[in-house]
Amino acid sequence: GQNIDQPTEMTATEGAIVQINCTYQTSGFNGLFWYQQHAGEAPTFLSYNVLDGLEEKGRFSSFLSRSKGYSYLLLKELQMKDSASYLCAVRSRQTGANNLFFGTGTRLTVIP
Amino acid sequence: GAGVSQSPRYKVAKRGQDVALRCDPISGHVSLFWYQQALGQGPEFLTYFQNEAQLDKSGLPSDRFFAERPEGSVSTLKIQRTQQEDSAVYLCASSLTSGAVDTQYFGPGTRLTVL
Numbered sequence: 001g002q003n004i005d006q007p008t009e010m011t012a013t014e015g016a017i018v019q020i021n022c023t024y025q026t027s028g029f030n031g032l033f034w035y036q037q038h039a040g041e042a043p044t045f046l047s048y049n050v051l052d053g054l055e056e057k058g059r060f061s062s063f064l065s066r067s068k069g070y071s072y073l074l075l076k077e078l079q080m081k082d083s084a085s086y087l088c089a090v091r092s093r094q095t096g097a098n099n100l101f102f103g104t105g106t107r108l109t110v111i112p
Numbered sequence: 113g114a115g116v117s118q119s120p121r122y123k124v125a126k127r128g129q130d131v132a133l134r135c136d137p138i139s140g141h142v143s144l145f146w147y148q149q150a151l152g153q154g155p156e157f158l159t160y161f162q163n164e165a166q167l168d169k170s171g172l173p174s175d176r177f178f179a180e181r182p183e184g185s186v187s188t189l190k191i192q193r194t195q196q197e198d199s200a201v202y203l204c205a206s207s208l209t210s211g212a213v214d215t216q217y218f219g220p221g222t223r224l225t226v227l
Contacts, residue, residue: 004154033215042116042203042218043155087154098207099145099168100216102154 002026004103006088011109012078020073020086020106028093033100034062034073035087043087046073075108083110114138116219118204124225125194133189133222137206144187145216146179147203155203161187194226 003025012018024032031050035043049055049064049071061074073086085105091098117136125131137144143162147155148171157171163184172179176194181187191198201223205216 035218042220045215045217048215089154098143098214099157099160099171100155101157102147104152104154 002090002092002101004088004090004101006086006103006106008104009107009109011111012075014078014080014110014112016078017074017076018078018108020075020088020108022071022073022088022103024069024071024088024090024103026069026090026092026101029066029090030093031091032062032064032071033089033091034060034071035089037085037087037105039084046086078110080110080112083108116204116206116217118202118219118222120222121220122223122225124227126227127195129194130190130192131194131224133191133202133224135187135189135204135206135219137185137187137204138208138217139185141206141208141217142184143207143209143214143216144181145205145207146187146189147205148173149201149203149221151200158189158202191224194224196226199224199226 006022034046037043047062054063059076064071087105089100089102119134146158149155159179160168161181176192178190201221203221204219207214207216
């Protein structure tokens with residue numbers, strides 16, 4: 001079967017750096033996505049990794065190691081508006097051609 | 113341009129009632145997905161359309177759930193004889209192509225509460 005593990009909750013200070021980890025088990029891996037979801041709102045796309053390494057996009061970076069089944073999302077210069085849930089999702093031949101299998105999400109709280 | 117829209121945003125139904133949830137994808141997007149998100153959980157896949165063809169319905173929890181996209185644009189998710197366990201947020205997402213690397217863009221969801 002498939003499984004995604006990510007911490008349920010994290011707290012970090014405004015201006016700091018936080019790393020949200022995600023481990024996954026699946027067969028036929030075909031990409032890992034990170035989405036941000038504010039309470040009551042739609043998930044919004046943050047990043048996509050299919051090859052090993054780091055993808056940087058402004059204050060957000062995402063890393064993937066396929067051999068370890070591991071990814072992390074790095075948020076720099078935290079702002080209060082970054083308080084949200086961060087969803088890790090994988091696509092694989094096991095999930096079907098295109099649909100995503102999501103983790104339960106990590107609720108990040110940014111404090112002053 | 114406009115994103116994915118869904119209506120209604122909130123729906124309260126009595127147990128046993130039928131409901132219909134609408135999704136308007138981004139114009140020109142080929143692929144459309146429905147997900148169910150329970151409180152405090154990540155979205156769970158329900159069904160997938162490529163244009164008007166429903167290519168995957170493996171996530172539909174029972175035969176009370178039915179989805180259609182007759183003209184390859186707007187989609188409707190119908191739930192018959194609703195039960196309390198159907199209470200959740202129903203998310204619709206669309207992507208431009210059917211390619212495996214294509215990003216899915218989500219709508220705001222319909223929050224269904226079954227009493």
